[in-house]
Amino acid sequence: xxxxxxxxxxxxxxxxxxxxxxxxxxxxxxxxxxxxxxxxxxxxxxxxxxxxxxxxxxxxxxxxxxxxxxxxxxxxxxxxxxxxxxxxxxxxxxxxxxxxxxxxxxxxxxxxx
Amino acid sequence: xxxxxxxxxxxxxxxxxxxxxxxxxxxxxxxxxxxxxxxxxxxxxxxxxxxxxxxxxxxxxxxxxxxxxxxxxxxxxxxxxxxxxxxxxxxxxxxxxxxxxxxxxxxxxxxxxxxxxxxxxxxxxxxxxxxxxxxxxxxxxxxxxxxxxxxxxxxxxxxxxxxxxxxxxxxxxxxxxxxxxxxxxxxxxxxxxxxxxxxxxxxxxxxxxxxxxxxxxxxxxxxxxxxxxxxxxxxxxxxxxxxxxxxxxxxxxxxxxxxxxxxxxxxxxxxxxxxxxxxxxxxxxxxxxxxxxxxxxxxxxxxxxxxxxxxxxxxxxxxxxxxxxxxxxxxxxxxxxxxxxxxxxxxxxxxxxxxxxxxxxxxxxxxxxxxxxxxxxxxxxxxxxxxxxxxxxxxxxxxxxxxxxxxxxxxxxxxxxxxxxxxxxxxxxxxxxxxxxxxxxxxxxxxxxxxxxxxxxxxxxxxxxxxxxxxxx
Numbered sequence: 221x222x223x224x225x226x227x228x229x230x231x232x233x234x235x236x237x238x239x240x241x242x243x244x245x246x247x248x249x250x251x252x253x254x255x256x257x258x259x260x261x262x263x264x265x266x267x268x269x270x271x272x273x274x275x276x277x278x279x280x281x282x283x284x285x286x287x288x289x290x291x292x293x294x295x296x297x298x299x300x301x302x303x304x305x306x307x308x309x310x311x312x313x314x315x316x317x318x319x320x321x322x323x324x325x326x327x328x329x330x331x332x333x
Numbered sequence: 334x335x336x337x338x339x340x341x342x343x344x345x346x347x348x349x350x351x352x353x354x355x356x357x358x359x360x361x362x363x364x365x366x367x368x369x370x371x372x373x374x375x376x377x378x379x380x381x382x383x384x385x386x387x388x389x390x391x392x393x394x395x396x397x398x399x400x401x402x403x404x405x406x407x408x409x410x411x412x413x414x415x416x417x418x419x420x421x422x423x424x425x426x427x428x429x430x431x432x433x434x435x436x437x438x439x440x441x442x443x444x445x446x447x448x449x450x451x452x453x454x455x456x457x458x459x460x461x462x463x464x465x466x467x468x469x470x471x472x473x474x475x476x477x478x479x480x481x482x483x484x485x486x487x488x489x490x491x492x493x494x495x496x497x498x499x500x501x502x503x504x505x506x507x508x509x510x511x512x513x514x515x516x517x518x519x520x521x522x523x524x525x526x527x528x529x530x531x532x533x534x535x536x537x538x539x540x541x542x543x544x545x546x547x548x549x550x551x552x553x554x555x556x557x558x559x560x561x562x563x564x565x566x567x568x569x570x571x572x573x574x575x576x577x578x579x580x581x582x583x584x585x586x587x588x589x590x591x592x593x594x595x596x597x598x599x600x601x602x603x604x605x606x607x608x609x610x611x612x613x614x615x616x617x618x619x620x621x622x623x624x625x626x627x628x629x630x631x632x633x634x635x636x637x638x639x640x641x642x643x644x645x646x647x648x649x650x651x652x653x654x655x656x657x658x659x660x661x662x663x664x665x666x667x668x669x670x671x672x673x674x675x676x677x678x679x680x681x682x683x684x685x686x687x688x689x690x691x692x693x694x695x696x697x698x699x700x701x702x703x704x705x706x707x708x709x710x711x712x713x714x715x716x717x718x719x720x721x722x723x724x725x726x727x728x729x730x731x732x733x734x735x736x737x738x739x740x741x742x743x744x745x746x747x748x749x750x751x752x753x754x755x756x757x758x759x760x761x762x763x764x765x766x767x768x769x770x771x772x773x774x775x776x777x778x779x780x781x782x783x784x785x786x787x788x789x790x791x792x793x794x795x796x797x798x799x800x801x802x803x804x805x806x
Contacts, residue, residue, distance in 0.1 A: 231784035234571065265793045 221316035221332060222290050226281040227255060228301035228309035233279045236300030243296040245289060247332075249282040259307030278309065284319055286329050378461045381611045382479045384618075385487050388607020392490040395600035396423050396497065401593025402657075403501040404796075406584035406650065406702045410786025411505045412796035418500045418509065422516050426493035429521035434492055435485055438525035439471045444536035447473075447529050454485055473534035477610035487610065491551050492520045492528075494604075498555030501702035503562045505569050506777050509791045511770050515562070518766050524554055527755045541744065542751035543723070543732050545621075546608035548665030548715035549751055554759050556709025560698070561763035565771055568699030570783050579694045582701070587649055594653035601625055601660045605667045617668060617728040624667045624675035625660065631679030632659025632686070639687040650703070651687050657707045658686035662715035666722060669732050674722035681718075682711050716752050720745025 228236055233250065240248065254275040261274035285293050294311055302308050321331040400419035407415050435454050440447025449470035450456015456470025460481040467475035474484050496516045503512065528550050530537040544550050574580050584590060605625040606618045636655020641647045662682035663675055670678065689706035698705065723735035723744055734740030770776055777783075782790030789795065 231781070262789075 221319060221329065222285055222287065223314050223316045224281070224283045224285060224290065224293055224297070225312040225314070226283070226297045226301070226309060227253070227257075227278045228281070228297070229303075229307060230277045230279045232301040232303075232309075236279075236281065236297055239296040239300035240283070240293065243289075243292040245283060245285065245293045245296060247283065251280045251282075253278050253280045257307065257310065276307070284316055284332050286332055377612075378478055378480075381477070382461075382483045384612045385477070385479050385483045385607065385610050388603035389483075389487040389490045391600050391603025392487075392494065392607065393423075395490075395494060395597055395604070396420075398593045398596030398598075398600055399494075399497040399501070401589045401596060402653070403497075403504060403593075403702050405586040405589030405591075405593060406501070407504050408582065408786070409585040409797055409800075410788055410795075412585070412788060413792045413794055414509065414787035415500065415504050416796070417792060418504075418512055419497060421513065422496045422500060423493045425513060425516045426496050426520040427489060429517050430489045430492045430525075431485075432521065434521050434525040435488065436470075436525075437522065438488070438528040438533045439474050439484075440533075441470055441472050442529070442533075444539065445530065446526055446535075447533055454481070460484065473529075473532065473538075479610065484610070487607065491547060491604075492524050495524050495551045495555040495558075496520050498552065498704050498708045499559045499562060502559035502700045502704040503566055504701045505787065506566055506783055507562070508775060508778055509787075511774055511776050514770055514774065515558075515766060519555075519558055519763075523558065523759060523762055523766075524550075527554055527759055530755070531751065537747075537751045537754065540747050540750060541733070542747045543669060543719050543730070543744075544665045544716055544751070545668045545719075545730075546605045546664045548661060548712045549755050551712075552661045552664060552708040553712035553716065553752070553755060556705055556712055557756055557759040558763040559700070559704050560709060561760055562767050562776075563698055563700055563705070565764070565767045566777055568697055569701065570780065572699045573697060577697075584650065584701075590650065590653055594656055598629055598656055598660065601629070601664075604660075605664060609668070613729075620672075620728050621667045623672050624670060625663050627672055628659040628663035628667075628675045628679030628682065629656050630659070631676045632656060632662070632683035635680045635683030636687050637683075639684050643687065643691070651690070654686050654690065654703045654707055655683040658682040658711045661708055661711040662718060664712075665715040666719045668728045668730060669719055669724070670722040670735075671724060671727060674724075674737075678715070678718045678722060682714060685710055685714055713752050713756070716748050717745065720748035 230252065255278050256274050256276060259276060261272055261276060281297065283293055290313060294313070297311055318327060319331040320327050396419065400416055403419060404412050404415045431453060433452055436451035436456070437447045440449040440451055440456060442448035458469035458471060458481045459467055460469070461478040463475055463478045469475070477484065496519050499515065499519065500512065529535045531542060531544050531550050532538070569582065572580055572582060602622055602625065606621040609617045609621065612618065632655045633652060636658065637647045637652050640651035659679035659682045662678050666678060667675070686703070686706045689710040690703050693700055693705055700706070719732070719735065721735045721737050723732045723740065724738050725732060725734045725740070733744050736742060736745050767776065778787060778790055
């Protein structure tokens with residue numbers, strides 16, 4: 221079991237969601253986060269004064285998958301989020317110790333699937 | 334005690350001297366019939382002017398309503414852009430209507446356009462003289478006895494309204510610069526031309542078409558211009574799924590939409606009753622105020638009912654659009670129909686707006702705020718309603734009676750010709766103007782900008798910078 225955490229451009233949310241659905245990965249948690257990476261931010265102006273915005277809006281996916289779904293899920297995220305420009309995001313894969321479905325009490329792979 | 338008696342004494346002295354002065358004046362200048370008439374006339378002009386300007390200020394206030402309704406129904410990421418459009422549009426209207434719009438609309442000319450006093454409202458003018466006594470370049474509006482600038486300002490706020498209608502329909506994807514350019518053309522040229530046909534003594538006025546406060550002149554013209562723009566722009570990204578089904582895009586602030594709806598309702602009490610452009614004995618104003626309010630109320634109830642039946646639950650955006658639909662529909666007939674008829678007109682308008690919103694969605698004509706359903710569909714319906722429900726001279730205007738009141742088809746036919754002629758002319762001209770804009774300066778922002786939001790792309794700032802980013806579901 222792995223937990224895939226992906227941070228992507230917020231405007232790529234729909235594309236990533238659709239690519240994941242096509243890869244039969246349908247369970248996810250998405251949050252709106254701010255953060256910075258290589259992209260380095262952009263400038264906004266207010267009353268004629270420009271400000272550096274370096275914590276940018278990002279969409280963060282958390283997806284718990286069984287091992288055979290790790291590769292398809294990662295590929296789907298890349299397919300949906302990649303533009304080739306700086307700021308496309310990052311994917312982190314971490315081992316998942318346990319997963320419990322609240323309703324039934326199932327654990328492990330059963331609970332994820 | 335001494336202080337009080339001092340004040341009393343002072344008051345007595347002032348009172349006595351004032352009475353003495355008044356008596357002296359009475360004795361020296363006998364009150365003549367002419368002097369009294371002149372006094373009455375000048376009070377009447379003053380009253381009418383105050384009324385016309387007060388009504389115009391209410392219509393100006395509708396800018397606030399439009400800004401609130403349109404920004405609330407748009408997504409948070411496009412708020413700065415839509416507010417900027419709504420703010421700048423009245424400035425554009427003010428200058429272009431002053432530069433040429435007024436002259437084209439109200440200048441003496443041929444049945445199709447004004448020719449005298451064309452630029453900068455510079456024609457000869459003897460306002461507030463009315464009728465035969467009026468000598469000047471703007472005879473078509475000499476029926477109202479107010480100063481020229483009162484006439485101009487009142488008409489200006491109407492012209493501005495037509496342009497704000499376009500803003501909502503093309504929202505969330507149009508380039509700021511392209512919208513500005515189109516607004517200049519709309520208020521400076523397009524709106525005044527068809528306005529001349531109906532309010533400027535042009536060919537539709539001669540034909541016997543009646544549009545009291547502008548269901549066609551203002552609302553349909555705004556609606557047709559918006560429709561042409563929407564067709565050339567295409568729907569917003571994400572509005573339609575791959576299989577063609579409609580994906581609802583929610584507005585970001587329904588509280589703002591609701592307040593805007595109430596502001597517009599309030600502003601309409603200037604829009605319609607103000608179009609009397611005179612106080613008279615007050616009866617026409619009162620009649621129009623009540624027909625206007627009754628139609629809005631009836632439309633709110635019928636749109637709520639329709640929404641409840643079709644969508645299973647009453648949708649607040651439909652309820653508010655229902656109010657606006659009723660107001661647009663009663664705009665042409667408000668002075669020509671009874672209060673009972675206004676309720677029926679409102680009921681129909683509320684049903685029409687709900688069906689129209691759904692129809693435009695199915696036709697892939699993406700209108701984020703429902704401007705086409707409110708202003709175009711009900712502008713047409715309201716204009717035709719004059720031909721159905723009019724009762725001759727109900728507030729003094731000799732319209733002839735409509736179909737349901739024994740007048741036959743004559744009035745309805747004139748109204749229909751007006752609807753078709755103004756619609757065809759405005760729609761085709763708007764298509765051409767939008768098309769040229771698209772060729773020369775581009776019409777739509779880039780895909781990336783549209784997804785990230787026009788606030789950043791067009792203006793480099795956000796409406797809600799302290800909030801965490803909003804994800805588009």
